[in-house]
Amino acid sequence: MIGVAEEREERRGRTGAGGDRSEAFSPGRGGRADAVLLGFTRALRAAGVAVSAERVHALLRAVDVLRPGVRADVYWAGRLTLCGDRDDLERYERVFAAYFGADGSPARPARAAAPPPRLRLVVRDAPGGPPAEPAEGERAGPPVASLASSAEVLRHRDVAGLDPAERAQVRRLLAAFALRGQSRRTARRRPARRGDVDPHRTVREMLRLGGEPALLRRHARTERPRRVVLLVDVSGSMGPYADALLRFAHAAALGRRTEVFTIGTRLTRVTRELSHRDPDLAMAAVAEAVPDWRGGTRLGELLREFLDRWGQRGMARGAVVVLLSDGWERGDPRLLAAQMRRLHRLAHRVIWSNPRKARPGYAPLAAGMAAALPSVDAFVEGHSLAALERLAAVVRGADTSAGTVATVASVARERS
Structure with a gap:
């Protein structure tokens, strides 16, 4: 994707200097626009949209051909190149509104004669001259690039150090998350063009044709995501991160195969409370259901309770279990x-x-x-939006560096 941006910059340099278009896409500003769009595609991936490198390339090409300064063009270019099915449309709407600012709804085709509202993705200031006055019908306010750049910066900021306004923006971005477990093959089969021969469908087709030879019918095994179990630490040491992690869990719990528990001094199942579509209502329900906010930590006892009551009976069997905790243990x-x-x-x-x-x-x-690290398959960060995006990728089955857990464990042994 970076190579695509470099190719665009080189091509712009060859198109000549002069003209409004070359001025709008000067190398510095074009690189900033590419960075904004690439950050937007990363946010879409975190929301569960299958954004491939080819689709990102198509988006950059489309925005280059259209008017990058017009919000409607950026919206429709992304919608037509990045969305692959109907489920992606709703996620795209939410991520676009959260990433490019929630002060206006995503652009729609204009029905009136007036031009659509314009929020510039790339600022087109004339060299050495004052900023141009907004055109008639153009909405005043910060440019889209500024809004998206702030969202990109927030992706890497530690959640514990954010002010209230930044926390509100992070909550909007967290609402667009999606968490899907690693796929596994099931025993069920579905009709397919390639795969093993399906004798039952093949014979039925031959009978339908009166015994005449028919094309072989085939089937293949279906795939479904594994169950994801989230254990969220709400003890006192995790206080600055508890709200963000629970909102991340709320976005994940909207799926059918996700279970969420809080751990502190007690184990509380909050999957039902997080089933509310509205994140604020879900957080209010969790606040009423969880009695041990900002208390101590009894990880060993609570993990034993989880395994005895739910895990051993099937909830943890073959599942992806995620513990979101700093590892402080008051017990043995x-x-x-x-x-x-x-x-x-x-x-x-x-x-x-x-x-x-x-x-x-x-x-x-x-x-x-x-004590827990030797039994952990992947040890990742969880302090920022970008870290939670990487966590979602690991849950989906992305490989982490082979020696991460072993290296960290060896460092711990050396320092102890």
Whole structure:
């Protein structure tokens, strides 16, 4: 994708200097526009839209041909190149409104004679001259590039250090998330063009033709996502991150195969409370259901309770289990280590997301984290939007660096 941006810059340089179009797409500004669009496609991926490199290339080409300064053109270029099915349309609407600002709805074809509202993606200031006055019908306000750039910066900011306005924008972006477990092949089969011969359908087709030879009918195994189980730490040490992580869990719980629990001094199942479509209503319901906000942490005991009551009976079998915690343990670390080994035997994959992992010089020296790490398949960060996007990719089955967990564990042993 970066190569596409470089190719565009080189081509713009060859098209000549002069004219309004070459001025609008000067190398500096064109690079900024490409960065904004690439950040937008990353947000779409986090929302569950299958944005491939080919679709990103098509988006950049389409925006180059259309009017990049007009919001309607950017909206329709992305919708026609990035959306592959009907399910993508609703996600695209939400991500576009959250990423390019919620002050206006996504552009629609204009029915009146007046031109559509214009929010510039690339600022077209004349060299050495004052900024141009807004055209008639143009909406005053910050350009789209500024709004998108702020969203791109927020993706990498630590959630614990945001002010209220930034937290509100992060909540809008989190509402567009989607979490899908790694796909697995099932025993059920569906008709397909390629695959094993389906004898029943083939014989029925021959009988329909009166015994005459017929084309062989084939079938293939279907795939379905694995169940995802989220265990969200709401203890006092996780207070700055609890709201963002629960909103991430809310977006994930809107799927059918996701279960969410909170852990602190008690284990609380909050899947039903998070089933509300409205994130604020869901958070209010969770606040009433969870009695141990900002308390202590009993990871070992609560993990044992989860396995005894739900996990052993099937909820954790073959599932992707994600623990979102900093690993501070008030109880016996040996109990946590034993329960993590038990969980690892049941689950398909165990992922631990620690918001404090991104801090410089971090090592899992906390007793609970050090005890749990040998039974963890992937150890990732969880402090920002970008980190949660990477977590969603790992849940979908993306490979992490092979030696990440082993390297962190060895560092912890050396420092201890």
